[in-house]
Amino acid sequence: MEQKEIKPLSKIRSGEKAKLVNIEAGRGLNNRLASMGLVSDVEISVVSNSHPGPFVINVKGSKVMLGRGMANKIMVSGCDNEKDNSGSGR
Template identity: 35%
Template sequence: MRLSMQQSTVPLSVVSSGERVKVSGIAGGANARKKLLDLGIRPGEMIEVISGHKNHPFLVRVGDSRVMIGWGMVEKVLVDQN
């Protein structure tokens, strides 16, 4: 939806530490989606990956809060990468 020419949609799991990306969608079931939405991880929101390593939980900044996302869920967050 919000794709421009040089952007591509990727799962959050491939984003490396320090990058700022825009959430474009959430895959997975309603329950997982609900938990993410509750903490402000929603399409259109800019998030910053503070710490992100394979098989570990990701630490991201959303607005003014820091949110930890378990590895299983990291793959369900879709983001636009420049």
């Protein structure tokens, strides 16, 4: 698989998917996000990214809202063009 460019989640458009690389935040926030399923390599699909409105993602089957500031701290690698079906666990 080719190496994808790493960019903040906020750059991913509505309807696209991305893989989480890391989160540039403090321990508390990192842990909270991890407990909600945001760990390395998890597939995130962006449900809604409309400036300046809600930033909503779908991770492991549940919808999670994020502040825009946080979406800037979550680094992902895009997998928008890939036709992969190994991403989800079920």
